[in-house]
Every structure is written in C-alpha cells, then in structure tokens.
Amino acid sequence: MKELVDKVFLLNRITGEFETAELFHGIDETNLSHIEGRWRPLFEVRRAQARASGETMSDINAEDGHWNWGRKALAAISDPFLYDIFALECGGNTQALLMTCKGSTDCFSRHPEHPKADMVYVEFLATAPWNRPRLVKEPTYKGAGRVLIGTAVSLSIEEELGGRIGLHALPGAEEFYRDVIGMADLGVDNDGPHTGLRYFELPQSQVSDFLTTQH
C-alpha cells in the first residue's frame, strides 16, 4: 500500500521557486521503475566519469562495498513489518527515498541522555542523483533531506518514541546532520556493518528545538 502522507515543498534550484511535492508512505512499482530507469543510469554515467577523472567512488558516495553490503542487508530482511519506507515525489519523478526501522539492534539509542532507549533508525536516506551537489554540477531540487529527516522525527513522535532518531551519515553528509539538523555526533563506528561511518543521533531534548527553531 502506498498512501499520501502530506503535500510538502521542494525548492527548484533552477527556477528559484518552491514546488509542491508529495510525500508517500510506502512505495510502488512506479518508484522502482524511476530508480532503476532514471536514477541508476545517471549513477552509472557518473561512476564512469569519476573513474576517468580520478575521483574515488567514496567522493561521490557510490562505493561498491557499501552498495553490495546494503543490497544484501535489505534482501536478508525477513520481517518487513519493522520497516517504514517513504517516497518523495515531485515533477513526475521520485526525488528521494527514506527507509526507517524500529526494532532492530540499530534502534537503541547510544546517546548519554537516554542510553538504550528505543528510537527510529534511518536505514537509508537517498536522494535522486540529479539532486546531489557532489554528484552533478547543477542539482535540481533542494530540501529533500530536510523533508525526510522531518518525516523520520514525525514518525518517531507518532510511534511514541519521543522524536528520537539515529543514523549513519555517508561521507560528505556529516555537516548536514551535525551542523544543519543539529544532531549529536557520536563518533565513527569501528566495527560492524557501518565501519568507518559517523553515527549521529537526535536526542529527545533536541526534538522540540529541531521542530521549532527557524533561521
């Protein structure tokens, strides 16, 4: 089932105008076909360009190791009921996806404010390749990360988890979570599937600030 959660906005960087976007709970075949038919070819072109120009796959967040690990991890999920997936659509395209989990070993807080408290863990937050400043020269839409992190926090509140969320930022996105969203930087994982990735949490005490603070 794919259900509209709400209408939100994304900023079209090219026109400078906000456009109405739709946030869905659940995905369907259309989202899969966008990812396979529109996201994937652009990733492949960009990976080939990166190889040719001496950039690393890490520079563009497209490392085979992480991808293979994630592919296997998702395929191995035997209890999809613990997962929520959200699709952000705008301009007839899937602009970003968010997958969250409540109930795995990653879903316990590491924050000193409430160690081991239940929370929503972000399995992945992925934006379309044409929206990524590190991947393309002129990215199209801005704001997908803000919408989806707001969604994860909302889900955590709805699930009576106090708005607590945790995630592993990919290289290049640490600044977004630490300085823009205001999450606590709890250091780099030294073992486990997220080895080398920096872990961030939004503790309950910061949730209200996150939802009310304006620039």
Next chain:
Amino acid sequence: MKLHFTSEWLRDHIKNDPDIECEAGFPLLGAEPLNHFVGAALRAPKEDAPQRPAVLHQLVRQLRRRDRLTRAQLAAKIRIDAQEIETIEADPDYVPRPRTVHQLAHYLGVPAKAVEQLTSAAHSREDRLVEAAHRFAASSDDLSKLTKAEKKLFDDFVKALAAFN
C-alpha cells in the same frame, strides 16, 4: 501518519540550509533490493495457490468484540487510521499496510508474520495455521459480546498464531 512540522518551518529551512549532501545509511544505487518492500497489495495471489480462508477481517471484528472496542477505539489503541480498520473488516481481500499488520500483531501478542499469513498476500501457509483459520472462520461473526464458546475459539486461534514460526 501526521507530520509534526509546518509548511513555514519547511520553507524557511530549505531556503536557508546550505547546499550540501544529506545521504545516510547505505547508498541506494538501484531498485533491486527494494522489490520486497513494494506494497503487498500489488502482489497478485498466485492462481494455483491453495484455497485459504480469509479470516483477518473476522479476527479484527472479534478482537473488537472481545475487548469491547469501537473501530475508532481500536484504531486509537494501535495507532492506525480508523478507516483502515473499517476497510479490513469490510473487505476480506484487502491487504493492510505492513505497519498495520505489525501494530495488530503487537496488540495480539503474536508474530507479525503470523498475521500476514491471514491476508491474501500470504505466499505460503503452515498447515496447522490453515486448520486453525478454518476452525476460526467457521465461528460466528456477529458483533455482540463474545460467547464463552466464541471466546475459546478466539483464544485458541490467537494461540495458534502465537506459535507460528
């Protein structure tokens, strides 16, 4: 689900946030790992699938009778939309969202996979569960308080679900 941020908050932040990457978790480079997260309702049941009794609607209805809850009260207790409870009860072929299945299972104290087995999206079914579902499906489905016999049938069925592996 309700969003806990306002349009003003969103517009203001998007305008002022720096233009930087926000990717987290594993890098999604293709659709293949997401296949089994596509809505269960989209998976057509196989034509050669064995005949299965549709009992989820009845389970939910009798659960409400056992606990003397209106649809709205049950929906509030398990934090789902009351409309979905109504749809589940009215349409035996309706496949609820994974989260709804999870919440119902949690309320009943049984594995979510067992509740999924009662929907038309179930791929396979354990013989013992099919048997229990047939017995349960044959029981009354009126909306008055459960009789002792109905209560026993309900409890037996929940036990069978709880034992589902």
